[in-house]
Amino acid sequence: MPRGEEPEEATTQRARLADRHVGARIRERRLMLGLSQQQLASMIGVTYQQAHKYERGLNRISAGRLFEIALVLGVPVSWFFEGLQESGATQPLGVRQRMCLELARNFSLINNEKHQEALSQMARALAAQSQGRTIE
Structure with a gap:
């Protein structure tokens, strides 16, 4: 492996951790606003199941969808990444x-x-x- 490159597995693992972190931040903000998952889903135009998968980090969120979620929840897109370490570790x-x-x-x-x-x-x-x- 060339110097400075990481195994694909490490990159994939960091991406999964980031997906879970962003999902947790969506849930945190939704709860802060007193919204149900069903209400959030309706506001962003997805099914309840899809919103649930976003919050669990099971489904990756596209940039456009994350932008829409940020607008609905009243936060900048960068807010979802606060607390995410470079290593991909998240603070629950x-x-x-x-x-x-x-x-x-x-x-x-x-x-x-x-x-x-x-x-x-x-x-x-x-x-x-x-x-x-x-x-x-």
């Missing part, structure tokens, strides 16, 4: 990150500003308490 969402996403999504669904402020104050008080300090 942890339980804490999932909870933060769910909290942010649910908070944004609260229409009453007083309720939002009360929840925000409660979060500040709990954070201060867990760090052993008081809030003013």
